[in-house]
Amino acid sequence: MNLIEVMERFPDQEACISHLEQIRWQGKPVCPHCDSPDVAPKNETQEEGKTGRTGRYNCHACRTSFKVTCGTVFHGTKIPLQKWFMAIALVVNAKKSLSSCQLSRDLNLTQKTAWYILTRIRAEMAKKTNPIVLQGIIEADETYIGGKPRKENKKEDRVPAKRGRGTEKTAVIGAVERGGKVVAKVAEKLTGRCILEFIQSVVNIKESKLMTDEFHAYHEIGRQMKHHVVNHQEQYVDGDKHTNTIEGFWSLIKRAWYGQHHHYSIGYTPLYVAERCYIYNYRNLECIFTKFVNESMILPKGNDCNE
Numbered sequence: 001m002n003l004i005e006v007m008e009r010f011p012d013q014e015a016c017i018s019h020l021e022q023i024r025w026q027g028k029p030v031c032p033h034c035d036s037p038d039v040a041p042k043n044e045t046q047e048e049g050k051t052g053r054t055g056r057y058n059c060h061a062c063r064t065s066f067k068v069t070c071g072t073v074f075h076g077t078k079i080p081l082q083k084w085f086m087a088i089a090l091v092v093n094a095k096k097s098l099s100s101c102q103l104s105r106d107l108n109l110t111q112k113t114a115w116y117i118l119t120r121i122r123a124e125m126a127k128k129t130n131p132i133v134l135q136g137i138i139e140a141d142e143t144y145i146g147g148k149p150r151k152e153n154k155k156e157d158r159v160p161a162k163r164g165r166g167t168e169k170t171a172v173i174g175a176v177e178r179g180g181k182v183v184a185k186v187a188e189k190l191t192g193r194c195i196l197e198f199i200q201s202v203v204n205i206k207e208s209k210l211m212t213d214e215f216h217a218y219h220e221i222g223r224q225m226k227h228h229v230v231n232h233q234e235q236y237v238d239g240d241k242h243t244n245t246i247e248g249f250w251s252l253i254k255r256a257w258y259g260q261h262h263h264y265s266i267g268y269t270p271l272y273v274a275e276r277c278y279i280y281n282y283r284n285l286e287c288i289f290t291k292f293v294n295e296s297m298i299l300p301k302g303n304d305c306n307e
Contacts, residue, residue, distance in 0.1 A: 141174060
């Protein structure tokens with residue numbers, strides 16, 4: 001769904017609220033605090049220049065008020081829902097991600113507000129990503145996200161910045177099923193034990209065969225499953241033995257870093273990685289926007305709904 005479709009389908013706040021209420025309650029509002037159906041719409045003020053509390057309900061059982069956005073990614077927001085919907089559409093359609101500066105220009109928001117929206121969306125993508133078990137031909141690899149080394153100075157005593165393994169950049173490990181989904185996360189360490197635990201947690205070892213490069217840390221996993229090594233110093237492809245699929249996914253993360261964000265703080269790097277995984281995994285869906293909004297209205301039991 002593009003911006004034109006979002007604006008046509010959700011022209012105002014009331015249309016957005018009605019859509020979310022239909023997804024969450026199917027026309028029968030229920031109190032998110034006590035699950036009571038004994039609720040009624042709260043009286044709305046219709047003063048000139050004010051929209052009132054559109055979409056707010058009173059619960060006669062527990063004497064609280066709530067909105068359909070209670071406990072969701074839209075919880076407590078004062079930003080119009082139409083702008084939230086447009087931001088979601090922009091994010092899921094951006095192959096190389098979206099910066100807060102660009103979103104602020106597109107939606108006429110402050111940069112801090114745009115960053116807040118993007119962070120909430122990425123956190124929701126990370127939270128709604130169901131456990132994935134990969135099977136078949138699996139490619140595993142690691143990459144490093146961080147500053148691009150400056151050009152080497154001609155001075156003889158100048159030491160060029162190191163790339164790849166051994167740098168101080170943030171390490172990310174991932175595995176992808178050919179033609180399927182990808183799982184990636186920030187890695188604390190890239191030891192054989194850590195890589196083994198990661199592969200065991202996301203891959204059906206008995207029904208899969210693994211493709212990696214010659215990095216020695218992958219040798220441990222070779223004792224657990226079929227393992228083919230591609231020596232990149234000699235060749236990149238040997239029949240169906242290659243790691244081009246996972247390398248292509250890394251390029252999407254790198255392009256987002258180089259072209260849009262330019263810097264990832266360590267605390268938020270997992271969210272940027274989760275965003276790329278979410279969009280990659282559902283790239284073949286006709287409308288990722290609909291999936292994201294629908295999933296955002298499915299709440300776990302015991303969710304905090306104070307709003």
